[in-house]
Amino acid sequence: MAFITEQWLLVSILGVLAAALIFVESRKGGAALSHHEVTRLVNSDQAVVVDVREAKEFSTGHIVDAINIPFAKLADRHTELNKHREKTLIVADKMGQHAGAAGKIxxxxxxxxxxLQGGMSEWQGQNLPVVK
Structure with a gap:
């Protein structure tokens, strides 16, 4: 605690740099969209949802017309998405833990x-439709 009070300038700089790093890293995977924005883009045929959960989780409920490519296989199977290159790909996962990394890939x-902000848990928490 004494270090923090004596070196408050260094601690402040460290805090700002950490916040900047978090901001930059979160933007690498694409902007986070609310469920309203996702619904609008998908309904206007401007976007496609790519669900990066495992097939077992995907089968318990997913967004209509979502494409399932598990995160572990995304680097190898990304060519399946080439026919959707002109559209925005919206990455959805369970709670947002893999969406940033998948988006960067x-x-x-x-x-x-x-x-998808909040992932599928947020989507289902808002009682939005899912297909099983």
């Missing part, structure tokens, strides 16, 4: 990517 492959 897809962005590096040349896709336009966004993330």
């Amino acid at each position: 897809l962005k590096d492959k040349g896709f336009t990517v966004s993330r």
